[in-house]
Amino acid sequence: MRQHFNWQGGNHVELMVDGEAFYPVMLEAIAEARSSLLLEFYFVISGKIVDRFIEALSDACRRGVKTRLIVDGFGARLLSRVDRQRLQAVGAELVVYNPLQLNKLTRNFARDHRKLMLVDERIAFIGGTGLADEYWLSERPGCPWHEVMCKVQGPVVADLVSVFNQLWFRCTSQRLSPPSPQPEVGQAMAKVTTVQGLYQQDIKVAFLNHVNQANDRVWLVTAYFLPSFSIRSALRKAARRGVDVRMLVAGPYTDQFWVYHASKRYYRRLLNAGVRIYEYQPRFLHAKVGLVDDWVSLGSCNLDHWNLRWNLEANLEVMEPELTAQVEQLITRDFEQCSEVTAESWARRPWHRKLKELVWALISQIVLKIK
Missing domain, CATH: 3.30.870.10 (Endonuclease Chain A)
Known part of the structure; x- marks a missing residue:
């Protein structure tokens, strides 16, 4: 299904540069979540960053926050079985987009490259990061990677929730509740x-x-x-x-x-x-x-x-x-x-x-x- 969105006013958009800036804010938002967490990431690799996110998501699940994750079958190939089981053990729903299979041939090239995190359908994070040490804690030469994310609040967040919900339905045939309209909180015009x-x-x-x-x-x-x-x-x-x-x-x-x-x-x-x-x-x-x-x-x-x-x-x-x-x-x-x-x-x-x-x-x- 094609998705087209319109410009919406009344948003607040905060630019965050590099992992040492955006990861703590994202983890704090998870810690404050009260109803739902929706995450969609391409690049997910077991390590120190993933450990921190799994701990935060596990705490959220224990206090009753509905947690859903979509990870890409290729980009998350280095997310260990143990880490996947840690998430599922606390009740988080984990979906793998287009798992790699030899008989798919070129269909294996189709990937979910999006990077989204949605907190209580009220706060959104969007940008280019994955969940991996490369963005903050890597000790490899030339690292950590230079990246940006945005923290978004306002009416446009509902459109980002719709983006996630559509893919969740495509992967699971489970239709999630439509996003709730969000109040105006700033001056930014924004469009998905x-x-x-x-x-x-x-x-x-x-x-x-x-x-x-x-x-x-x-x-x-x-x-x-x-x-x-x-x-x-x-x-x-x-x-x-x-x-x-x-x-x-x-x-x-x-x-x-x-x-x-x-x-x-x-x-x-x-x-x-x-x-x-x-x-x-x-x-x-x-x-x-x-x-x-x-x-x-x-x-x-x-x-x-x-x-x-x-x-x-x-x-x-x-x-x-x-x-x-x-x-x-x-x-x-x-x-x-x-x-x-x-x-x-x-x-x-x-x-x-x-x-x-x-x-x-x-x-x-x-x-x-x-x-």
Whole structure:
């Protein structure tokens, strides 16, 4: 079933940067839950962070909070059987989206990449995090990962609950109660947008519409830079008409090295059109944020070929001066920790880098043609 949502006023949206900021707030919200907890996460790996969440969720279950979790069959493959049993033992309902099976063939590529947590259908958390040590406590080089989440209150929360409820019904055939309308609590205009594979591409359509109408700036933050032709074309056209177009992408630290190399095939034409490209250096950039003039979109979607073809995604669009200013400050600080790629330096890169980029670009094209 397709889901389309309208802009809603009266919301409060709080930006939180990196795990040390958002995990404590999320855990505190779980501790204060009184009726329901709905969680939907792609990347879930047993470790210290998962331990903290299981303890908090277990306490909530013991005091009568109805707790439901949807985890992805691939992204949560390293969530141990013991941890799953810990959740189920206290009464939490755990659903695995599209478990991996050999006989499914390419249907195994369809993944739930969304990152949502809904507390009492009153407070929502949305962004790009998973439940894993990589986002806060990891000791690996280049970690913890750089990520953002938002805490959301107001009428738009009901739409995020609807997103969860629809997938719960799809996975379990259990229809949950419709979300209750929420009172206005702030000044932010907000709208939920989703991707459901090739079936529904609202996040991409919204981004393209705003880029095509941009007057001042288009700043895109993405972990995996494999944009569709329509997005690349829109970015080039915006830059040529004088819009400040900048891409903030992952640098040498990444969990998908092939994407890092394959994405380089798009650099030359973008740079020649006037697009500025920044590669983040300190650690893995995992955030997904779009800032077009005063419009902000953030959530789970990287706007890459793979996300848009196979995944379930959820973003929140926001129009609110304070949040826009916070996002602008965040991205500006991140630019300062980047190495900017210029057209001149790109033309001078050595032949062996060009060869590596070509090989991975060809492989990525083959993979993306899989049906």
